[in-house]
Amino acid sequence: MIVRIMGEGQVRLADGHLAELNKLDDELLAEMETGDGPGFRRTLQALLARVHDLGEPVPDDSLEPSDLILPSPDATLEEVRDLLTDDGLLPG
Template sequence: MIVRIMGEGQVTLDDTSVIELNTLDDELLATIQADDEEGFRRTLGALLDGVRRMGTPLPDDTLEPSELILPASDATLDEVKQMLSDDGLIPG
């Protein structure tokens, strides 16, 4: 799976990594729905760290279609809510 972190680039993740990261994705969605800013910050950081740690970066001059787009680490809770309501960039 190819994942884009907004403002950073793309990485490829194997199926095992995706399964592991799905738990954090579910937790992130729960923090967004609960308007839990502290939990959102913590979980977004953990999710992005996991993607960076488990993923293999694609070269900067490569642009592949991304199957998942994650917000930048400095995204606000309101910005991510807007992303979800507009295009559903982060599957729930």
């Protein structure tokens, strides 16, 4: 799967990593619901770092459709709220 991180580019990520990333996504969703700004920021950074750790960068000159779009590392709680689905940022 191809994951786009807004403002950073794309990362190719194996589908098998979604379960691990969903745990962070669930934490992020809970922090957003309670308005925990510092927790939100910490978990968003951890989620994006894990995507980078587990994935391979897609070359900038490659035009591939993104399966998932994640917010930039400096996105606000309100901006991320606009990207959410019922499942959070990630499916499942």
